[in-house]
Amino acid sequence: MNAPTVSVAASTASTSSGPRQMPGTALVLVAMAVLHTGSAMATELFHSLSPAGTTWLRLTFAAAVLVACTGRRLWRTLRTARRADLLATGLLGAVSAGMMLLFSEAAARLPLGTATALEFLGPLTVAVVASHRRKELAWLGVAAAGVVLLTSPWAGATSLTGVLFGLGSAACWALYVIGTAHVGSRFSASQGLAVSLAVAAAAAAPFGAPAAFAALTWQTAVAAAGIAVLMPLVPFLLEMKALQRIGKTAYGTLAGLEPAVSLLAGLVLIAQTPTVVQIGGTALVVVAGIAAARAESRG
Template identity: 45%
Template sequence: MLSVQLGSALSVGLIAEVGAAGTAWLRLSVGAVIFVLLAPPPLRMVRRRDVSALLGLGVATGIVTMAFLAAIERIPLGTAVAIEFLGPLTVAAVRSHNAKALLWPLTALLGVILLTEPWLGEVDIVGIGFAVVSGVGWGTYIVLTQRVGDRFSGITGLSFTIPIAALTAAIVGVPQAAGHISLAILVAAAGLALLLPVLPFALEMIALRHLTPHAFGTLMALEPAFGVLLGLVVLGQQPSATQVLGILLVVLAGAAAQRRGRRGASPTGV
């Protein structure tokens, strides 16, 4: 969580140079090279039924990355993270097969309303829309990451999916970044790629081999708080008292939703 939010906060400067999609494309491309070098993808081991999960996860990762960066270009980091968090929290509630668990996404939604403070008349609908898209993608990412993580050991799955994510982001990112790339931009993108996607995606892939999507989604409850903290420290985004209350509600909802977090023995991977 620290790596993700620090990488996001530090990406704001790069977004100003090459755009949100351009930043996503550069970060994912560097990450793809690193993962392929660390764990060359064993193409001969891919089964037909693996293809849809690998493609789906790669495309979802590319869309999530672009959408989230486009969101933080327009709205505060903590607010974007809180909205995005509704995705995995809803996955956790739905997969719990307990109608009462839906109370927690609704509680988190109340927190998001407090964060966005629509009564002030300064709501950025486009920024919120990008954060919502990112949340839907993150929920999809959690489910597909578990499937890929069960099939491929370690970070092998990422050596398949991150290049697909980079190609997905390239569709919008290459035209956006064209003419603005310099050595300094490439160096910055390489550093940011280590913070996100390399370190956190590798840790998430390993974690989801041992946790249910329900547990993973709810254990990320502190992520909005990390977003607010790093938004304050790195970007100088000072939350109001109402927004702090909103973040606390989102964190509370995520923590309270946690149940049955341990998975059984995971299937043997490649």
């Protein structure tokens, strides 16, 4: 999971970068690599803390770090912010919690690349709808075919529950795309993310806190804190900054690589070896994502 996606605010993407700033394209690629590294490593904690418990700890640690770092600047911003903007940021946090909780439950039951491909259907759908061209609906068909190959329902080994969790995460990611567009244009990346992650941690607490506290040790706490830096803290922050420097077409094209990067992370970090059919399914989802991003730019 993770993180923003095929279509995001063009209003923030037009900001030009300074001479010392890292290019937005590089930020997206780094964020993607870090995000899927963190997602792969998080699966190692599922057996002891549960998927929901692991997710809640990651959100809590990430929120605590950002709130502490933004400090007084954050409180000054909150005092002067419009109520509608604060509400939008809070809703973004709630959607973020749903996205991460559901993705973790999917990743606990499915290969990481498959879970990511299912989740990616959310932003892909947003991009296709935003293109306003009926013929672009074909890309959803291509992506769906890829997902069918990835889940291989004829084999009977795929968890239906995992698929449903993945689709739920996709719906949340689609809403996250829309929410990020508003929040990213109203707050700085660090401040907007600090508020949304704090809300996300609070929203995830009823689902993850009991399981986390029941099995928490200092070793698992340290591991969860470290993984929280990899996902969601660093990638979310980098992506918010990237969206202020590059156009939505470039961003969406890069985001189309998400399922492939996730599949690679699963292979390298947790030894999830994909079949030829799964590699083919991932390729179809990636092609659909990149094509939809470009179609949206012409819409």
